[in-house]
Amino acid sequence: MPLPPHARTSALWDIFCRVIDNHGDLGVCWRLARQLAERGQQVRLWVDDASALDWMAPGARQGRVDSVRVLPWADSLSPGVLAALPLADVWVEAFGCEIAPEFIAAGACLSGARGQNGIENPPPVWINLEYLSAEPWVERMHALPSPVLHGPAAGWTKWFFYPGFTPRTGGLLREPDxxxxxxxxxxxxxxxxxxxxxxxxxxxxxxxxxxxxxxxxxxxxxxxxxxxxxxxxxxxxxxxxxxxxxxxxxxxxxxxxxxxxxxxxxxxxxxxxxxxxxxxxxxxxxxxxxxxxxxxxxxxxxxxxxxxxxxxxxxxxxxxxxxxxxxxxxxxxxxxxxxxxxxxxxxxxxxxxxxxxxxxxxxxxxxxxxxxxxxxxxxx
Missing domain, CATH: 3.40.50 (Rossmann fold)
Structure with missing residues (x-):
């Protein structure tokens, strides 16, 4: 199914990754970042250990991949860094990692402010990108909302997004070529x-x-x-x-x-x-x-x-x-x-x-x- 015209416009994505299972978590997140960038998106990849990118994707950490910035996870807690960052349109928590409270608070402040056009910034689309499984419950859970009840982002919605093997799931990463x-x-x-x-x-x-x-x-x-x-x-x-x-x-x-x-x-x-x-x-x-x-x-x-x-x-x-x-x-x-x-x-x-x-x-x-x-x- 082709993308609607508004889906082809550029957006800014924050993808968060904690490296747990050797190289796999980072490998998936890097593939996703690259594929989004190749489709006109801007991506900031926040990762706690990006060292494997040196052989997995040479040049990635040095910023030599168009439209993708690799940023250290620790910077997502830094008030000085956060104050200078524009609010992303999309947040992706990969594999159940949790975005730092400081980052959420900074995003909540920015989402309530008005941009240069005088329009209030909307909150980002917040996605919990889950692990891959073929179990039947994945189809039932895919794309369900999870209301945020506490903290500076109270009232926002987080969405479950499940990769999978069937048409009723989020599919698998695959480059067009x-x-x-x-x-x-x-x-x-x-x-x-x-x-x-x-x-x-x-x-x-x-x-x-x-x-x-x-x-x-x-x-x-x-x-x-x-x-x-x-x-x-x-x-x-x-x-x-x-x-x-x-x-x-x-x-x-x-x-x-x-x-x-x-x-x-x-x-x-x-x-x-x-x-x-x-x-x-x-x-x-x-x-x-x-x-x-x-x-x-x-x-x-x-x-x-x-x-x-x-x-x-x-x-x-x-x-x-x-x-x-x-x-x-x-x-x-x-x-x-x-x-x-x-x-x-x-x-x-x-x-x-x-x-x-x-x-x-x-x-x-x-x-x-x-x-x-x-x-x-x-x-x-």
Whole structure:
């Protein structure tokens, strides 16, 4: 659905991000900021730890990305800084982080003042951008209001906005030119650029926490009848593989079928290229799951583990939406430690058909940035 004309006008957005789950929270917020900027919006991204942007989006912290300013979270509490800031049209609290009371108070003062045109500044459209889930309650909660009852912003409204996989949710982040870029991608050239001497063997990417079944899976790859090259991403995934490798006692003569390449930290486009290069992708958290869905290759999701096991129901809801075949669903459960048993053998043709069907369903829906722009235009 195209945006109405008033949704295409420029607005000033404040996006707030606290980095909790390694790089995923910041990755999502940066993608959103970029996509809004590319659609004519001005964005201030307030973040408590922006260091990962140095490799994720080089130049971002230095202000070299048009229409996006990256600002330290601490400045949102500073009276001197706040007094000099124009009031934003939109506030976005990403993943349940809470805007500083000082920032809210400053915004409340500005919203009651009159601008140069003599018209009173309206309060910003205040959005609580939630975590991604396929659970049924997401459709019921999406776009519901939450009245602000206390403090300087009493009487305002905060809106719940849920990303999701169905037309009754807020959708997923997707750049308009993503399919065209993927169609033009040269896999062999990208691998050469990474120093990977690819001989046509199956490629598997690994981006994970510390999955319970990692050791068993690596052993299967070593003893498989055909060779596989594993591309391990920097950070926890590489550390987990190295830990597993160092704990092994190998037979001295047996030839192994597994080759491992340890990658440096990749930019966000570089990570897409990794996913597009591989025949099977292991992903984790939220941001990389969405990118794996757009890649259209077979994938396995390592869901963020929660202490109360709430991630079990979240995983099962996603597998139902995905219409995962039995082998893929069982692999997910063992990989995530939600069910016992050996890892089933991957059935890549069947898994690929599942991934492509899921991508096709998602491509028929409006993306998250488009839906946010429309929602904000309706509320302003």
């Amino acid at each position: 993503l399919p065209a870029r993927q169609a033009a991608f040269d896999r062999a050239a990208w691998l050469r650029g990474q120093g990977i001497e690819w001989q046509g063997e199956p490629l598997v990417s690994l981006f994970c926490y510390e999955p319970p079944a990692l050791g068993e899976w690596l052993a299967q790859l070593r003893e498989a009848p055909a060779p596989t090259r594993l591309l391990a991403t920097a950070g926890r995934a590489s550390a987990a593989v190295l830990s597993s490798e160092n704990s092994l006692q190998r037979p001295p003569v047996k030839r192994e079928q597994l080759s491992i390449s340890y990658l440096p930290y990749l930019t966000q486009p570089g990570y897409d290229h990794l996913l597009w290069s591989c025949d099977l992708n292991f992903v984790r958290g939220e941001d990389s799951l969405v990118r794996a869905l757009w890649a259209g290759a077979p994938f396995v999701w390592h869901i963020y583990p929660q202490h109360d096991d709430a991630h079990h129901a979240k995983l099962e809801a996603f597998l139902r939406w995905l219409e995962a075949p039995a082998s893929l669903a069982d692999f997910h459960r063992v990989w995530n430690g939600t069910a016992p048993g050996p890892l089933p053998a991957p059935d890549l043709p069947v898994w690929r058909a599942c991934a492509l069907a899921a991508r096709q369903r998602l491509l028929a829906q409006d993306d998250l940035a488009t839906q946010l722009l429309r929602f904000v235009a309706e509320k302003r």
